[in-house]
Amino acid sequence: MVLEVRGLRKSFGGTVAVDDASFTVRRGSIFGFVGPNGAGKTTTLSIITGLLRPDAGQVVVGGTDVWREPTTAKRKLGVLPDRMRLFDRLTGAQMLYYAAVLHGLDRSAARSRIDDLAVALGLDGSLDRPVRDYSVGMVKKISLAAALIHSPSVLVLDEPFESVDPVSTAQAVDLLTRFAAAGGTVVLSSHNMDLVERVCDSVAVIVAGRVLAAGTLDEVRAGSSLEDRFVELAGGRVAVEGLEWLTTFSD
Amino acid sequence: MVDDVLRLKLALLGSAFRPGATLARTLAVVVLGLAVGAAIILLALEVDVRLAGHRAGLVIVASALAIALAVAPLSAGLGSALEPRRFASFPIPPRTLARGLGAAGAVGLPGLLAAVLGIGLELAWAGTPTAPAAIVAGALGAAAVILVSQHLVAIGAQLAASPAARRLVTGVARAVIVLALAVAATTVIVVQSGAEDDTLQAIAATLAATPVGLVWAAPEGEPALLLVRLLGGAVMVGVLVVGWGWLVARLVEAPQRTRSSAPAHGLGWFDLVPATPAGVIAARSLLYWWRDARYRVVVLALPVVPALMMLAFGAAGAPLPPLWLVPLPVLALFLGWFVHNDAAYDHTALWLHVAAPVPGAADRWGRCVPPLLLGVPLVLALAPLFALWSGVEGVLPALIGVSIGLLLTGLGVSSVASAIGAYPAARPGAGPFDQPPMLGVRAGWAQATALLATILFMAPALVVAIGGFAQPAWFAVAGVAGAATGFGMLLLGIVIGGRAFRRRAPELLDLVLRT
Numbered sequence: 218m219v220l221e222v223r224g225l226r227k228s229f230g231g232t233v234a235v236d237d238a239s240f241t242v243r244r245g246s247i248f249g250f251v252g253p254n255g256a257g258k259t260t261t262l263s264i265i266t267g268l269l270r271p272d273a274g275q276v277v278v279g280g281t282d283v284w285r286e287p288t289t290a291k292r293k294l295g296v297l298p299d300r301m302r303l304f305d306r307l308t309g310a311q312m313l314y315y316a317a318v319l320h321g322l323d324r325s326a327a328r329s330r331i332d333d334l335a336v337a338l339g340l341d342g343s344l345d346r347p348v349r350d351y352s353v354g355m356v357k358k359i360s361l362a363a364a365l366i367h368s369p370s371v372l373v374l375d376e377p378f379e380s381v382d383p384v385s386t387a388q389a390v391d392l393l394t395r396f397a398a399a400g401g402t403v404v405l406s407s408h409n410m411d412l413v414e415r416v417c418d419s420v421a422v423i424v425a426g427r428v429l430a431a432g433t434l435d436e437v438r439a440g441s442s443l444e445d446r447f448v449e450l451a452g453g454r455v456a457v458e459g460l461e462w463l464t465t466f467s468d
Numbered sequence: 469m470v471d472d473v474l475r476l477k478l479a480l481l482g483s484a485f486r487p488g489a490t491l492a493r494t495l496a497v498v499v500l501g502l503a504v505g506a507a508i509i510l511l512a513l514e515v516d517v518r519l520a521g522h523r524a525g526l527v528i529v530a531s532a533l534a535i536a537l538a539v540a541p542l543s544a545g546l547g548s549a550l551e552p553r554r555f556a557s558f559p560i561p562p563r564t565l566a567r568g569l570g571a572a573g574a575v576g577l578p579g580l581l582a583a584v585l586g587i588g589l590e591l592a593w594a595g596t597p598t599a600p601a602a603i604v605a606g607a608l609g610a611a612a613v614i615l616v617s618q619h620l621v622a623i624g625a626q627l628a629a630s631p632a633a634r635r636l637v638t639g640v641a642r643a644v645i646v647l648a649l650a651v652a653a654t655t656v657i658v659v660q661s662g663a664e665d666d667t668l669q670a671i672a673a674t675l676a677a678t679p680v681g682l683v684w685a686a687p688e689g690e691p692a693l694l695l696v697r698l699l700g701g702a703v704m705v706g707v708l709v710v711g712w713g714w715l716v717a718r719l720v721e722a723p724q725r726t727r728s729s730a731p732a733h734g735l736g737w738f739d740l741v742p743a744t745p746a747g748v749i750a751a752r753s754l755l756y757w758w759r760d761a762r763y764r765v766v767v768l769a770l771p772v773v774p775a776l777m778m779l780a781f782g783a784a785g786a787p788l789p790p791l792w793l794v795p796l797p798v799l800a801l802f803l804g805w806f807v808h809n810d811a812a813y814d815h816t817a818l819w820l821h822v823a824a825p826v827p828g829a830a831d832r833w834g835r836c837v838p839p840l841l842l843g844v845p846l847v848l849a850l851a852p853l854f855a856l857w858s859g860v861e862g863v864l865p866a867l868i869g870v871s872i873g874l875l876l877t878g879l880g881v882s883s884v885a886s887a888i889g890a891y892p893a894a895r896p897g898a899g900p901f902d903q904p905p906m907l908g909v910r911a912g913w914a915q916a917t918a919l920l921a922t923i924l925f926m927a928p929a930l931v932v933a934i935g936g937f938a939q940p941a942w943f944a945v946a947g948v949a950g951a952a953t954g955f956g957m958l959l960l961g962i963v964i965g966g967r968a969f970r971r972r973a974p975e976l977l978d979l980v981l982r983t
Contacts, residue, residue: 268822270974287970288825296823301816301981302896304752306759314738315748319824324743345734349897363820 219244219402220265220371225274227260234260236426238274242371242404242419247397249417249434250406251443253451257426258406259299262375265404266296278371292320295369297360299376299406305349309340309359312348313366320367327366334362337392339385353380361389365396372396374405378412390416410444422450469560473568477550477575497544501577504649505584508533511656512588517596523688524672525659526592529652530684531675533585534609536648538616540578542624542641551625552719562717570712573618582617586610589684598687601694605686608701612683615708622715633740667856674852674864679704745826749834753810757838762813762894766806767842774798792858793867796847800871801922803843804878808885808918809911810835811969812893815980822973828966832883836962839879847871862940866933869947873929876954878922880961885921887968889914890976892983929953 220242227235235257242248252258263269265276267283267290276283283290303312310331317327335341338358343351348359361377372393378386393403393416407413413420414434420443421431429450430437438446448454484494511529515522550572555565573579586606593602624641628634658668675681676697683701686694737754741747757763774795781791811818811831821831847868855864891911923930933946969976 266823268819268974268977270978291823291825294823296819298819298823301819304756304814304817304820305896306755307752308736311735311738311752311755314735315752316820316824318743318748319745319820319826321745321825322743327743 218242219279220248220404221275221277222261222265223275223277225261225264225276226272227257227264227269228272233426235264235271238423238426238428240421240428240431242402244402245397245400246419247393247403247405247417249413249420250404250423251408251410251413251420251447252406252423256423256451258423259375260426261423262373262404262406263298266294266298266373267291268296268298292367293370295364295367295372297357297364297372297374297377299379303348303356303360303363305351306347308347309335309344309351312359313344313362316363317366322367330366331362334365337388338362339388354382354385357381358385358389365392370401372401372403372405374403376407377405378407378409386412410442410447414438414443422447424451469564470568470571473550473565473572474575477572480550481576497577501581504533505581508581508584508588509591512591515592517593517688521659521662521665521668524665524668525655526589527672527675527681527685527688528655528668530585530589530609531681532648532652532655534582534613534684535680536645536652537578537582537585537613539620539641539644540581541573541576541617541621542637543645544638551622552716553622553625556720562720563713565720566713566716569716570615570618570709573614573621578617579614582610582613585613589687593687596687598694601698602687604698605683605701608698608705609683611705612679612701612708615705615712618712619708619715622719626719627740632734670856671852744830745824746830746833749821749826749831750837753835754838754841756813756896757842760896762896762898763838766803770799770803770842773802789857789859792854793860793863796850796854796867796871797874800843800847800875801878801919803839804875804882805919805922806882807835807839807879808882808914809890809893810882811886811976812890812980812983813896815893815895815983816977817896818973818977818980822977828887828968828970829962830966831969832887832962832965835886836879836883836958839875843875844872847875860937862943863936864943865947866936866943866950867947869950870926870929870933871950873926873950873952873954874922876951877925877957878918880954880957880959880965881918881921881925883958883961883965884968885914885918885965887965887972887976889917890979892979895983925957926950926953 218241222241223239225235225238226233238257238261250258250262260269264271264274265278265283267287271284278290279293281290281293283294304315307315313331313334314327317330318324322330331344335344338361340355340358340362343355348356351359357377357380361374364372364374377389381389390412393405397403405413405417417434419431419433420437422429422437430446434443437443441449484490515526517523517526550569552562552565552569555569560568574583586609589606589609590599590602593599596602624637628637655668672681672685676685679700682697682704686697686701689697737751738748741751757767777798778791778794781794782788814821851868851871852864855867889910891908891914929946929950932942932949936943936946
């Protein structure tokens with residue numbers, strides 16, 4: 218087990234965002250983290266990556282407790298957080314170089330990896346433009362490159378494919394599959410059930426801060442499709458009532 | 469080996485005279501050099517060292533020319549400069565290489581002119597009792613100029629990894645030469661007109677107290693002072709020689725810095741800083757100071773605040789000349805204090821520092837670099853001028869020490885404050901006067917505490933400086949005390965602030981997430 222999460226708890230004021238979440242991730246797997254809006258996905262992933270302090274619980278990455286020995290743990294982690302800024306006055310190349318050097322890479326390694334990642338993720342033509350001029354999808358791609366640049370053993374990606382075009386998504390998925398095949402571990406959250414079903418080999422479903430199901434894809438699906446299982450776990454479809462006016466078209 | 473380097477140098481010099489596009493430029497430079505050399509000799513024969521004004525002029529002109537000659541090799545562009553790195557691939561012992569390059573530095577126009585400058589000092593003092601001392605001083609001065617220029621070439625070649633940086637180095641060197649020559653010419657004219665003796669002497673005295681003018685002023689001193697200055701010059705040359713050996717050894721052994729392949733993507737200022745967390749954070753910070761309106765407005769306000777304070781004091785009836793002592797300390801205090809909420813200025817981009825294993829002190833150091841780069845040269849350049857205008861005897865050391873102290877102490881306090889007392893700040897890209905929606909009382913407390921703490925830590929030095937108005941000897945004490953307080957507080961602030969930043973990083977991120 219390369220990532221172990223035990224009894225995480227986090228509340229903001231009166232609302233409980235994560236309630237006793239526990240799950241484990243195998244080395245070399247691509248782990249999908251799914252849940253409805255506001256279920257606590259981002260909060261959980263932020264705690265795992267050392268960005269948000271939990272009220273209780275433990276996160277162990279490759280044998281290192283993230284909250285006891287953050288510096289050691291952070292060397293092993295590659296992070297793509299959701300809805301956080303980048304230093305967007307830097308150009309793409311500067312941004313990647315910054316991330317690389319902060320993780321202890323030297324100049325030549327940083328440079329050659331920037332070039333490699335630019336080709337792999339289709340960023341080549343945009344590296345000399347400031348990040349603030351990038352589209353949302355481009356920002357996701359450069360963030361993914363920044364998360365990968367120090368070759369972490371565990372990647373934690375929060376909504377990595379939101380607003381990314383299909384071609385780039387396919388490219389990035391390829392890259393992640395290769396990364397996992399070589400022994401790397403990926404934890405990603407997504408709303409896109411098809412994509413999670415296609416890419417991930419293990420899944421956890423989180424609803425209202427609780428992990429309702431976790432395991433291999435087949436275990437969690439239990440015979441039906443992931444989407445049906447997900448909707449079922451999330452409380453089923455709510456019968457739509459009282460919206461009769463919606464079907465009385467005004468013209 | 470030394471012969472080989474010298475022969476190479478002569479061949480390089482000879483190649484400049486080959487017919488071609490550069491010949492005209494070479495000839496122009498040679499003519500300028502000869503003119504400067506002739507001017508030095510003529511002035512040396514003309515100067516009358518029995519007159520105080522002439523003596524002061526001599527020190528100023530010699531210092532200005534020394535600076536010009538020290539940067540002269542950089543102005544030619546670094547294309548064919550003989551710098552240590554070029555010899556890295558040959559099996560030459562660094563010590564031998566250092567000697568060869570040092571000797572080669574003496575050959576060529578700048579080296580020749582440095583020697584002429586030294587001889588000029590001897591000519592000026594010839595026939596006086598201190599003539600022998602002048603010979604020693606001249607030799608020391610010439611050696612120092614040549615060695616400094618070697619250091620500068622080696623360091624300049626390191627900095628100039630990209631074509632843009634190379635142009636920048638060359639451009640700065642040329643600007644310095646033009647300025648220095650202008651200063652020398654102005655001084656000669658002022659001396660000849662016979663006016664403003666006091667000003668000249670004050671400037672010369674200031675220069676004589678620095679490494680720049682130390683040896684050039686040596687022959688005019690009383691025997692004791694003369695000895696001290698010569699000794700200082702010898703120590704300076706000694707340090708330069710040892711430093712040169714060390715620098716050559718280091719450069720030859722360190723990995724190649726110039727890019728091997730064509731650059732795929734320019735990294736701008738990131739190419740100029742070391743590839744360490746503190747280095748890149750400094751470069752990023754500089755970029756934001758340069759481009760972000762929230763920082764730029766401060767840079768623009770810097771000269772305004774002290775000017776307003778002077779006006780206010782002046783309107784209240786304070787006499788003008790001593791008021792010149794107000795602007796620099798105020799400016800330094802303001803600049804050091806300004807970064808007390810720097811982490812919040814990053815907004816959520818701070819996650820990059822939190823998610824990476826960045827040492828807290830590296831984060832703190834990087835953020836201190838722009839105000840240091842802005843503040844320290846400003847203080848050093850303006851302090852002599854303001855001290856002179858204030859008309860207060862001997863106030864210069866206090867002005868420099870207290871100003872630097874306020875800046876560094878402010879940065880130390882800010883390093884801690886931005887980790888433990890952060891409050892919501894305007895977002896990146898916001899207008900210069902935008903305020904965040906929920907500022908709260910916390911902001912006021914943090915601002916006031918950071919300012920008061922800085923003044924409190926500097927209070928001893930400030931009190932001593934004020935005591936200097938009654939007893940001028942205290943000015944020097946205040947200067948030393950101020951600078952020492954500053955260095956101590958900066959180091960302490962970075963250590964404590966670094967720890968606090970590492971510990972409180974998630975809370976800082978939480979704060980910016982909620983704004």
